[in-house]
Structure formats: structure tokens, C-alpha cells
Amino acid sequence: MSVHVLAMPDGRAIAMDSRTPSAADLCSLFSRQPLERFEPGEAIFWESDEATHVFEVADGMLRALRLLGDGRRIIVGFLGPGDLLGVSLKERYLYTVEAISPVQLRRFPRGRFEDEVARNSHLQEQLVSKLRDEMTAAQDQTVLLSRRSADEKLANFLLMMRQRGNSEHRSIIELPMTRLDIANYLGMTIETVSRTITKLANSGIIEGAGRRSIKILKMETLRLLAEGDESERWMPSLVRAVTHASVNA
Amino acid sequence: MSVHVLAMPDGRAIAMDSRTPSAADLCSLFSRQPLERFEPGEAIFWESDEATHVFEVADGMLRALRLLGDGRRIIVGFLGPGDLLGVSLKERYLYTVEAISPVQLRRFPRGRFEDEVARNSHLQEQLVSKLRDEMTAAQDQTVLLSRRSADEKLANFLLMMRQRGNSEHRSIIELPMTRLDIANYLGMTIETVSRTITKLANSGIIEGAGRRSIKILKMETLRLLAEGDESERWMPSLVRAVTHASVNA
DNA sequence: CGTTATGTTGACATTAATCAAGCACGGTGG
DNA sequence: CCACCGTGCTTGATTAATGTCAACATAACG
Structure with a gap:
């Protein structure tokens, strides 16, 4: 069921390198998924919801936020085209994501995503790289707030x-x-x-x-x-x- | 050359990981490395140094910090036994790490670390999990600072x-x-x-x-x-x- | 065209930074 | 063993910055 990705005969897949855009990369997992639209203010998912999907932003800007007990709102990041949503989580989303401008994105079931990645070490490499980028961004926000x-x-x-x-x-x-x-x-x-x-x-x-x-x-x-x-x-x-x-x- | 790790018959290796029982976990990569000692105030590596090694803390506490142009000092985290240093980086360390208390840790060459992980999807899984933990910690600090x-x-x-x-x-x-x-x-x-x-x-x-x-x-x-x-x-x-x-x- | 969201500005209160002094503990040497 | 010294910590007085409350302006929306 997920083997087709590994066995993908698409020539572009081979040309793929960790950094340069390529066919058999994480993004290609999403490319066959339908585009979904969200209007400004709409939520894609909520903090502490069960993490059922990962997403790739195709267009628009989103905010990732956490709400504290007393109603305070903390924006932990802004997301744009090319960004992935949900890769850094475990069982549950750790923040709410809402559209700021009109947004288009593609959805992929989390379970299948994990499977694909587990099966393809190239994808795993990419995921690790993506996570490292996210870490860097999180660090930068820490410095910014300080x-x-x-x-x-x-x-x-x-x-x-x-x-x-x-x-x-x-x-x-x-x-x-x-x-x-x-x-x-x-x-x-x-x-x-x-x-x-x-x-x-x-x-x-x-x-x-x-x-x-x-x-x-x-x-x-x-x-x-x-x-x-x-x-x-x-x-x-x-x-x-x-x-x-x-x-x- | 790296297979011995996978096939390691050492019983302790299985019991080692805190949550996921597994024979060849990330920690086992370090277990044959010699312990190194650092005194309080000593640096293990410096921000923007070439990232040549990853480390596992065996004992003691360390601080990860970044220095800003005008001399301000930002502590981006504290590290203790079981924590890994250097997994979240790319080519260069993105912060300085110094011992706070007397520290013992094990060192592993980065290149070999990458190789081992690339070869063993189980290790990759663990690395991803570790990175996600780090992300969560970074998020928490963001919330804390806000x-x-x-x-x-x-x-x-x-x-x-x-x-x-x-x-x-x-x-x-x-x-x-x-x-x-x-x-x-x-x-x-x-x-x-x-x-x-x-x-x-x-x-x-x-x-x-x-x-x-x-x-x-x-x-x-x-x-x-x-x-x-x-x-x-x-x-x-x-x-x-x-x-x-x-x-x- | 009126109504609501969002953004700006002002007056004031409150918090934390700054500047400055003194204290306490740990280490060193007499 | 005790006095001294240095570093790290505490405390105080003052200042500067930001938060708060409130009024108003402007853009957005039906």
C-alpha cells in the first residue's frame, strides 16, 4: 500500500537530493492529495487534538498558537508555503493552527506518513533535516523573545x-x-x-x-x-x- | 563496521532505553566510548564550531548558551544525564555547551553517527523521536519566556x-x-x-x-x-x- | 451608510532594569 | 585554625520601559 512510493518508477525520484527540490521527497507524498482551502480565522486543527494528519502548506499564511489557562495567547510560529504541519508532534498536536490569509494545503494521513518514512531512509533523512530546521527556528524564537x-x-x-x-x-x-x-x-x-x-x-x-x-x-x-x-x-x-x-x- | 552495534548481544542494551524497549538504541552507540570528564565552567564545544561529534551526557549538568553581538548571554537550555548533545544541528554547533557541575560524557564522531543512523531505521526512528522531544522542550521554553x-x-x-x-x-x-x-x-x-x-x-x-x-x-x-x-x-x-x-x- | 473589527494614541500605574552598596560563603594562605 | 579575599548573591533606591485602561480613529463589512 505504501510500497508504490518506494518503487516509484518516476525518474525524478532518483534525481532527488536532500536539499534540492526532488521527486521522491517528502513533498511528493503530498503531491497527489487534493488541495483544501481555509478562510482567514479557520482552524486546521486544535492543540491537544489527536494527531491524525500531517499537512503541507501550498499557499497562504498560518499561525501556530497555544492558549494558556488564563486565556493568554502565545503564537509559537508563522507558517507559509512549503512548510509542513504536524511533523514535530507525537500523539497529539501541541498547538492550534489557524489560517491568517486564505490558505491552500494538502493533507496526508499520519499513520501512512509514518509508514512511508519508516520504509524509506531517504525520506527519514529528509524528515530529520526538516526537524532540525524546525529546531533552529524554535531556537531563533527563543533568542528573539530574550x-x-x-x-x-x-x-x-x-x-x-x-x-x-x-x-x-x-x-x-x-x-x-x-x-x-x-x-x-x-x-x-x-x-x-x-x-x-x-x-x-x-x-x-x-x-x-x-x-x-x-x-x-x-x-x-x-x-x-x-x-x-x-x-x-x-x-x-x-x-x-x-x-x-x-x-x- | 557498524553492524556490531545492531547485533550487539549485550543484555544491557535492551534495558537501556527509558521507554521503547529495543536492542540497538541510540544510547548503545555510546556505550563503548570512553568517559570524558569536564570541570565546572569548561566548554565541551563552542557555537559555530564545526560539528564534529555528538555526545551523550552520563553525569552532571550542562548549559547550552548563545552569545549575542553586544555580549548578552542567552541560555537556551540545561542538559543532564541521558541527554544527547549535537543531534539537532547541521554543519555547525548552534550554541556553546559548558559544564555547570562536574560532568562525565561520551563522545561519538558525527560522521559515523550519521552513518549508523542512516543504516538502521530503528535508530532513525529514535533520532526522530529525540528531535521531537527537543522540539517540545524548545516550545516549552518559548511559552516560558512569553x-x-x-x-x-x-x-x-x-x-x-x-x-x-x-x-x-x-x-x-x-x-x-x-x-x-x-x-x-x-x-x-x-x-x-x-x-x-x-x-x-x-x-x-x-x-x-x-x-x-x-x-x-x-x-x-x-x-x-x-x-x-x-x-x-x-x-x-x-x-x-x-x-x-x-x-x- | 451605519456597525464592528482593528489599530492608534494618551494618561497613568506597575514592573523590572539599572546603579550601587553590602553580605555570605568558599577557598587560600598565613 | 582563623583572617582575608573574591565571587556570587542579596538588598535598596531610582529610573526607564512596558503594561493597563480608556478614548478615539480608521478600515472592513454587511
Whole structure:
């Protein structure tokens, strides 16, 4: 039943390497599955549900979140095209995943997924590699959350989102998630997120382009901020005055 | 060359793994390697070093840390007996690991490790399982760092350390690491760590037993705190007065 | 076009960081 | 064996940052 994958006569399968896109890789497991659509706000699965499927994101952006007893919401990651959902879990999902933008994804039964992987050491290698990537991402979020100032966190977040933004417009960052999502990801409040964005905009580092996208004006300054350069050299004195004393227009 | 591991007739090998009974588990790879000793403060390897070995901790406690450009120190985890070092990495170590207490561990060449695992799907399964455990731990730290108050973070930290403390004395928590380690793990300062411990002690929830160990007096209250129960009901009024008004003795 | 979500801004309260001093324990050497 | 010293820890005073509460603005949606 799963042998067809191992015995797959598809020539592309052979050409496959661990890193380069290839036919007999994890992704190919999903390629025959039908696309499913989810609207913004819809959940794909919930934390502590029995883990019945793994998923591959084809399009759109999702959030992975955990809810604490007292209602606090913690976003543990954002997911986009090419990401797999559910590989890092054991018996139960350890977070809820919801669509942020309209999402398309493919589903694969977990049991069969495990079987396929167990049978094909090449796939196992890929799975291990994928898990290592996830580990790296989790580590990065840990480092991000440990950073002290709101400026620093947000600067890092923007640079991270820029990395994903595959478009040619590398200076335009699309932020499909809400301020609440950002806040819950960075471990701060929506007000602080909003104020920090305003502050960066006032100092000419970024420019808001509608609610859900931001343009980077001074990449180098943003990078300095992200690295923890808190010496407010980056803030022009005029702007500093405005910020502190409300001397508008 | 690696088959001997698979065919290892050593009875202990079977009994070795904590959960999944198996003849040739990951741990058995290490069992023939010599023990190496490290003194407190000694580094086993450094962040961004070429990843030449994987390690298994036999005894002692270690810290995994990353240094930021401006000198900030982030502890991304503590490691104890049974933990593996280096499985979650790719070409280079992504953090420095140093001994906290006197440590004993076994080393295995990374290349051979990869080979063995690639050859034996049972080992691969175990590796995947290990990586998933690590992912869960990383997630937990993310949640921990997202928690707002110092009280809550520390309460969670204490409960976490209690889990590890394998001794029968479940109410005594050994803390071999320094306050700086704890602070860098929880994303706060040593002063705040110190004050928070003092505060918990004053409210009768814990009791310091020497600098490096703590006794839990009110487990339930600690659990409430850890869950984010900030309603200071847990703080006796007398203690509250002392804390706020310095009414000593 | 009114209604609701989401986002921004302001005033204020609270928490934790910072700066600074002193304490306590462990190790060393007299 | 005890005094000294250094490191790690605690405590205090102050400051800076972020959270909180509340009002308002703006975009989104029917």
C-alpha cells in the first residue's frame, strides 16, 4: 500500500537530493492529495487534538498558537508555503493552527506518513533535516523573545518577515497577521507593537503602507537596531524632540 | 563496521532505553566510548564550531548558551544525564555547551553517527523521536519566556527543575546553576531572580536550603503561580505588609 | 451608510532594569 | 585554625520601559 512510493518508477525520484527540490521527497507524498482551502480565522486543527494528519502548506499564511489557562495567547510560529504541519508532534498536536490569509494545503494521513518514512531512509533523512530546521527556528524564537527592548524585538521580527517575503520588492514587507498576532508572537501588547511601529516610522526607518504592509527605508539602521544597538544614534534629534514632547507639525 | 552495534548481544542494551524497549538504541552507540570528564565552567564545544561529534551526557549538568553581538548571554537550555548533545544541528554547533557541575560524557564522531543512523531505521526512528522531544522542550521554553511576570517564570522554572531532580526528595530542588544562568534562561536580571526567590520564600511557598538548593513548602500554591494565577491571594497579609513596608522583626 | 473589527494614541500605574552598596560563603594562605 | 579575599548573591533606591485602561480613529463589512 505504501510500497508504490518506494518503487516509484518516476525518474525524478532518483534525481532527488536532500536539499534540492526532488521527486521522491517528502513533498511528493503530498503531491497527489487534493488541495483544501481555509478562510482567514479557520482552524486546521486544535492543540491537544489527536494527531491524525500531517499537512503541507501550498499557499497562504498560518499561525501556530497555544492558549494558556488564563486565556493568554502565545503564537509559537508563522507558517507559509512549503512548510509542513504536524511533523514535530507525537500523539497529539501541541498547538492550534489557524489560517491568517486564505490558505491552500494538502493533507496526508499520519499513520501512512509514518509508514512511508519508516520504509524509506531517504525520506527519514529528509524528515530529520526538516526537524532540525524546525529546531533552529524554535531556537531563533527563543533568542528573539530574550531580547530586551521592544524596538529590538520588532526590528528582528520585520527582518524575519522580510526573509519570507519572496517578492522582488525586498523593501516591502507584507504583514498578513494582525497586531495581536505580532504582539503574541513577540511577547508584548498590541499597544507596544503599535507604538514601536509608529516610533520607527517617525524616525524614518520604515514607512507604513496601509495597515498590512511596511516599507523599509533605512535597512542598515534597522539591522543595527535588530542587533541590539540601543544607542539612539539612529534617531534624528528632530524626531527625538517630536517623540518626547509632542511638538507636531 | 557498524553492524556490531545492531547485533550487539549485550543484555544491557535492551534495558537501556527509558521507554521503547529495543536492542540497538541510540544510547548503545555510546556505550563503548570512553568517559570524558569536564570541570565546572569548561566548554565541551563552542557555537559555530564545526560539528564534529555528538555526545551523550552520563553525569552532571550542562548549559547550552548563545552569545549575542553586544555580549548578552542567552541560555537556551540545561542538559543532564541521558541527554544527547549535537543531534539537532547541521554543519555547525548552534550554541556553546559548558559544564555547570562536574560532568562525565561520551563522545561519538558525527560522521559515523550519521552513518549508523542512516543504516538502521530503528535508530532513525529514535533520532526522530529525540528531535521531537527537543522540539517540545524548545516550545516549552518559548511559552516560558512569553509569560509576563517574574513570579510566573520562576515558578515554572522551579517546577521544571523539580521534574529533573530524580531523587526521592521531590520537594527539594537542586539548582547547580548560578543565578546568572537562571536569569539568562528566563530572560531577566540576576537581581530580579534574587528578589523573586526572596519573595517566594517570604510568602512561605519555598525555603532556601543553602545557595544551591530550594525546598518547596506549598506545592499547590507554586503550581497556581506557575499557571499565571497572579491574584495575590497566595500572599499572607502579614507578609504583604513586610514586603511593602519593610516592617522587619 | 451605519456597525464592528482593528489599530492608534494618551494618561497613568506597575514592573523590572539599572546603579550601587553590602553580605555570605568558599577557598587560600598565613 | 582563623583572617582575608573574591565571587556570587542579596538588598535598596531610582529610573526607564512596558503594561493597563480608556478614548478615539480608521478600515472592513454587511
